[in-house]
Amino acid sequence: MSNKSAATSTTVRTEEPMDHSIDLGHGNSPAAWTCVAIMLLGTIIGCVAFVIGPAATVVFWAGVGVIFIGLVVGIAMKAAGYGVGGSKLKNTGH
Numbered sequence: 646m647s648n649k650s651a652a653t654s655t656t657v658r659t660e661e662p663m664d665h666s667i668d669l670g671h672g673n674s675p676a677a678w679t680c681v682a683i684m685l686l687g688t689i690i691g692c693v694a695f696v697i698g699p700a701a702t703v704v705f706w707a708g709v710g711v712i713f714i715g716l717v718v719g720i721a722m723k724a725a726g727y728g729v730g731g732s733k734l735k736n737t738g739h
Contacts, residue, residue, distance in 0.1 A: 674728050674731065683714060683718055683719075687712035690708030
């Protein structure tokens with residue numbers, strides 16, 4: 646009795662090369678940085694509460710609240726013109 650392994654075929658797909666010359670923005674704006682900084686603070690608060698244990702349940706939910714506030718602040722700043730391509734960030738040449 647011989648043990649022969651069945652030959653398997655693999656289909657390899659090649660994709661077109663990505664054009665890296667296009668500036669995508671990636672959220673590099675005051676609104677994005679402020680949003681992320683506030684949300685990071687909320688995450689740190691939540692992590693500290695998680696380490697403390699069940700006695701810090703209120704502190705954990707306070708951290709979740711800070712994360713939500715960060716999201717609201719980011720959206721408000723974007724609406725105010727501080728997002729990517731926003732009116733407050735336009736270079737007027739002065």
